[in-house]
Amino acid sequence: MNIKRTLLEEFPPAPIDPNEIICVKCIGDVVLKRLMNGRSKEICSVCGSGENFCVDAYFLAKISQDVIRKNFKICTKVPSENNFHLREIVSKVIQIKDERFSQIVASYLETSEGNSKGDQFFCKSYSYSALTLPFKSKRKEQDYLQEQWDAIALSLTHRQRYFNDEAARYFELLFDEAVKTEHKGLFKVALATVTILKAGFIFYRARKVENQADKGEMQKFPDRALGAPPKERAAHNRMNSSGVPLFYAASDRNTSIAEVRPSIGDEVAICQFQSERALKFFDFCGLNMHRSHPLLSYFIDDYAERKDRRNFLAYLHETIAHPVTSEPSRYIVTQAMAEYLRYKHKENFDGIIFKSVQHSGGINYVIFDESRSHKDVTKLNWQPSFAVKAKGKTEIVTISKIQYSGNWI
Structure with missing residues (x-):
């Protein structure tokens, strides 16, 4: 106000x-x-x-x-x-x-x-x-708040993709509220969604082995063969569009295997990667903890908007981690979100943490490349670099069993 x-x-x-x-x-x-x-x-x-x-x-x-x-x-x-x-x-x-x-x-x-x-x-x-009463059920509240997220996704996909002020404003309010959330532990209060991993943290990264030449490369040169792809080969994914390389990794061996979705009989190469410096992540897993927020002031002009964004945080992790169909455009909103956290948010995040939906209890990590300005990427023959390095030998496993679970009808 x-x-x-x-x-x-x-x-x-x-x-x-x-x-x-x-x-x-x-x-x-x-x-x-x-x-x-x-x-x-x-x-x-x-x-x-x-x-x-x-x-x-x-x-x-x-x-x-x-x-x-x-x-x-x-x-x-x-x-x-x-x-x-x-x-x-x-x-x-x-x-x-x-x-x-x-x-x-x-x-x-x-x-x-x-x-x-x-x-x-x-x-x-x-x-x-x-004026806005509590919803009669969590489901009704989620549907109402999800509609706002879906409207942004629709705007980015079919109306205005690259210079979308509406989406930028939405992400600004959403993540300003998210980074203020606190988790009260037994001995201290900490920010729920900001996680700093020390240098030397171990990540796991896996790839399916397509042929024997691939296997040899993965065993001899894991940094190159199992690291993030070069910009020319970076494929469309949950947090990046085609041509924008990111380093995707997992918290453990089994999660990294599950994330590449192998079939029975497939060979999968797995390697540990170690962080070379401390990395700051926006941690979506923190939204699932018991958390608290600073009180909102009724005297700010965007009180109602901020209240809606704050309430949506309870559902945001499920929304961004949910499996997406083969339609590539379904990833556009999470790609825009990742770019906002990387380039626009004042915290200068090095990456994103979210849960794995392929392996229960597993955690996924997305690490941004080290370039921070347009000058970095205009250099001749520029390739992205990441603050991780392969550690130890590449392990090759053959998939012999896959388990499924679900709500059977």
Whole structure:
């Protein structure tokens, strides 16, 4: 919400009633906290401190009335867990824990003095509910949020693929929310979706053996034969379009085999690769953990959009890891997503982690090449390089058994 400093000057710099003063420490909303900087320091009626910037209840009623109108509606149905009194709405929007002070702000809203529009939206006898109520089932919520992802996929596939501001905005909001998520472990709190793997981490990479010449190359020169393909041979894949090489790897031997989808009798070459430096990944697996988010401010213009993106994070990992049909265009949205994380996101990720759908419990890694600017790739005979190196001998295995599981009808 773009509230100019001149707007704040319309309100009295010092509240009259000492029982209606609250300090910046007793308000949780981050936008309001910023707006309070530079105002007078008074004795807070909530915590008793006189060391912090303060505002009064009248100020909060005036500044929050439009936000409440925008995000809540008068509820005419019988009381339920989704209905709130105005005092509770005030507490939720401004993020005030003190019930007494929330009631003072609500009382101002219920009078013409605090309600500048003079309508009947704020009334002591009313209850309110959010404009977007919780869905009746997780399935209905997932369908609603999935439609937004599918709309971006459709736009990228059939309308505007290369300079799509709509898609860029969608990814920006989605991953800004994703990188802020936290996982509370037994002893510490850590970012849920940012994983840094130390130098020396072991990845597994596999390829089907097509002929004896291939086998010899894989055994003698694993870096070249089992590493990422040269740019001329980089095929269309989940996270890259044709001609854009990425290094795909797995967490273990069995997952790497499963990912190349061999048939019985096929030979598969497997080699370990070791990271040469620490690598930072966007980790989709973190979205499946018990996680927490910083509270969103109702005072930001894109509150509803950010709330939807945040809710979609619960389903995002399943969406990007889901097996795709043979139709190549189905990968376009995940390819655009990977490019956003690589080139546009401020974290400067070195790759992506997501679960394997070919092998239960397995993890897949996608590592970006080391070039960071267009100047790197315009050099004569440029080929991508990756911060991994083959370690040990190439192992050749012959597939003798394949297992299937599913929901049989």
